[in-house]
Amino acid sequence: MNKRLQSIIEWTIAAILLVTAVYPFIYYGSFSALKAYQKSEQSYHYGPSEILEVIDFPKGRIFLGKYDKWFSAHTIKKGLIRWYPGGDPGGYPIKENEQISSTWSGSRISDDYYLYKVYGYVNNSDITTVTLEVEWIKEDKTENKVLEYKLKDHRGFIFYWNENETKYKLETLRGLDTNGNILYEQDYQ
Known part of the structure; x- marks a missing residue:
């Protein structure tokens, strides 16, 4: 085999390896969080969702959404320049026979950020506030705490x-x- 042909083969292999390594970052990443969110849903054959709320957090953005009879809280991670899907692209069923449909999830966003979410959809129109009672685990003690979402x-x-x-x-x-009356209660224990 002559040197020219060998060089062409080597450069072709190098180009294929480079494209294979870089492709996921080019394809999945987007210059806007919304585009990354839409691409992620499309790749999962889900949606497009109605965006209910957009929540910024230090390492990205959460899109709280609803599609048909499903709800979701999709995480999009902020890269150096582009935005990337971060997990939970699909939804969870809204159970019409239940007052509240909910789920929870967690995903590693970076070495120092593990995003934990509890989210859902409220069917009962009499419910105006959702609370989450948690046990806050500190280094030296634990403490009960109530988180509230109007x-x-x-x-x-x-x-x-x-x-x-x-x-x-x-x-x-x-x-x-x-009036603060409890209309729905779900224990996690």
């Missing part, structure tokens, strides 16, 4: 935190009416 017109809710900084053990999710 519902908006879209009826979705989300609680989120960095599990590397704040350690919560889930206790109880509640749905309250305008």
Whole structure:
């Protein structure tokens, strides 16, 4: 084999390896968080979702969404220049026979950020506030704490935190009416 042909083969192999290594960063990344979110849903054959709320957190963005009879809280991670899917592209069913449909998830965003989310959709129009009772685990003690989310017109809710900084053990999710009466309760224990 002559040197010219050998050089062409070597450069072709190098180009294929380079494209294979760089392709995921080019294809999956987008210059906007919204485009990354839309691409991620398309790759999962889900949506397009109605975006209920957009939540910024230090390492990215969460899109709280609803599609048909499903709800989602999709995480998009911020790269150096581009945005990338971060997990949970699909949805969870809205159970019409339940007052609140909810789920939880966690995903590593970076070495120092583990995003934990509890989120859902409220079917009962009498529920105006969703609370999440947690056991806050500190270095020297534990403490009970209640997180609160005032519902908006879209009826979705989300609680989120960095599990590397704040350690919560889930206790109880509640749905309250305008007078603070408990209309729904779900224990995690």
